[in-house]
Amino acid sequence: MYSLACAVLVKLGSYDRARLTADRARTWAEASGSPLAAAAAARELAIVLRHQDQHGAAQRLMSSATDGLEASGLRTEATAAAYAQMLCTVAYTAARAGRRTEALAMTEEARRAARRLPQTAPPGRLFTISPAAVDLYAVGVHWALGDAGAALDAGKNLRPEQFPTPTVLSRRPALRRTPPVRWWAIINGADAAPRCCPVPSRSAPSSVRSDRHSGTPIEPRLGGCFVTGIRQAYVQAGDNPTPALKDIKDRIATAVDSTEGSTGFERLTCWLQVPCDSAFGKMMDSNCMPRAKKVGALLSPGKGGLFTPADLGSVLNPSVTWAGIDTALKAGRAVYVNGPAGHVGGAKSTFTTGFHVIVFLAVGKDADGNVYYLGFDPDVSATTESREVWKALVAGDPERKPEDFTADESLGAVKSLMLGDEEDGFGPLVRKYYVITTDKFPRINRFG
Known part of the structure; x- marks a missing residue:
């Protein structure tokens, strides 16, 4: 008994x-x-x-x-x-x-x-x-x-x-x-x-194979899908989250256009975690927390602004917490999501230990009834596709440095990575996250 x-x-x-x-x-x-x-x-x-x-x-x-x-x-x-x-x-x-x-x-x-x-x-x-x-x-x-x-x-x-x-x-x-x-x-x-x-x-x-020190298995992109700690996939034609995809795209475009900053580099680093060069050996900063708070606020037209839930690794009832997140998203508020780097990050992310922060923008169900969250991950190193987009943006001999981007170039770079080139899709930094809402997030290892 x-x-x-x-x-x-x-x-x-x-x-x-x-x-x-x-x-x-x-x-x-x-x-x-x-x-x-x-x-x-x-x-x-x-x-x-x-x-x-x-x-x-x-x-x-x-x-x-x-x-x-x-x-x-x-x-x-x-x-x-x-x-x-x-x-x-x-x-x-x-x-x-x-x-x-x-x-x-x-x-x-x-x-x-x-x-x-x-x-x-x-x-x-x-x-x-x-x-x-x-x-x-x-x-x-x-x-x-x-x-x-x-x-x-x-x-x-x-x-x-x-x-x-x-x-x-x-x-x-x-x-x-x-x-x-x-x-x-x-x-x-x-x-x-x-x-x-x-x-x-x-x-x-x-x-x-895994290359994360955290021990979380990761996989390359498979037929439009990623598997990290949270299963991830790119937006597909026919996806119908709340708020609607068009509303999210318009929200992003408006926020990016209105970003203040006297230089292109300021706008670039406001929205993106960028590498020092196309080899992705080192990122220019690890400021995912303040960046997520700033862009989350810019992407929160709903009353109350950015929604920050309780620690997703220690909540008593994860289902109740995620229900609150759903309510905030449907009210036009972005949601601040903090978790282990190996759990919420992209399959190719340079950040392999500690925590990482992303921003959720919408919630929906796919054709099979599986719940997903539409999220923005500022990390340019996150996926093979995001890396390829970045390499094309800095291509040249010598290659272009992020700090040399003009205002127009930074605007184009941010929109390419977030919005992409297709009317019914997004860039590689906006992805679907299939969260298991009945489970707590793994605990964050803050010591490497």
Whole structure:
């Protein structure tokens, strides 16, 4: 009962109460003398500790519990299942703590332990893990380590019929914060993925790698879609958010035209985070916070001006917070969105650690009913397309320096990157963000 209550409290985000409940579960489990009950209780407590960012304590607890279970002899299928499950949890906990070698070793050990298990556990079994479920955990371990290609490879043989219920993915902690397009492509294959988001079949796992120090997996643009922490995509013909696309384009054009500044460089850096040169080795500033506040105010004609929500990484009820954001957007207010650089930034962004700030302008649903937010990211290094636009703007021998832009040149540059050249589209810095509004943002690592 206490283990079940703990799991429910974790789902609700009540981690302090879950911690107390997990402690009680361990006390009663140890009193029962059952190694399976003790393992289950230890696992619940480790999950709570992980949510409280106590990865080291969670790792030690799980390692100790797994050793104790192994010492029991693993003579039955039920204890073998418990052992495989514990190894999976140890592996994922290690991955979240950045312990790559240990995470991968425990994943392989879990695979070996699960070999003799049936694909479907018999009724009443405490640990219902199967060989396919271990492979699904392996996907999550690789995601947590930032290696999207290895994750795709680990899940290449998974199929929906291997799992007892359609909700198995949402219950796996490794994938709980994974945007649907990722596991949809893994479970159903690339050919089925366009129903959720275009993912071309030519995309091989080896082409999907992470270069972020934050450990958040990133991917190159795939058929009009990006996958960073938040799934991103370019605006498509037929998108109909609130406010309307035309209204947003007019709002941007008016604000950019009226930007004060005696030089082109002032207008340029008012709106954009620009590189020192076309190699993108260094950006001219890292002032994303003051820039977002300034441009957000310029893009907020609605009463009340720029809307700044509570910290999206610590709100008690994310759904309520995002409902407030929706209300502000529909009232013509831009929204200030602050999150980990690897979560809200673009796939090619130079900014890989710490925080980054973008500005949301509208909210809508795509043809499949998925909610997205139309956002402006001032970071010129964010995507392959934004980089290419910038390279064309500074092309020459020698190439043009940002500080030498005239007023007209800066106006053209900002509009090219924000508004683009198509009547029903935008430039590469205005994108759709598919936020999972029931989840908190990951915590910002402010120490590199």
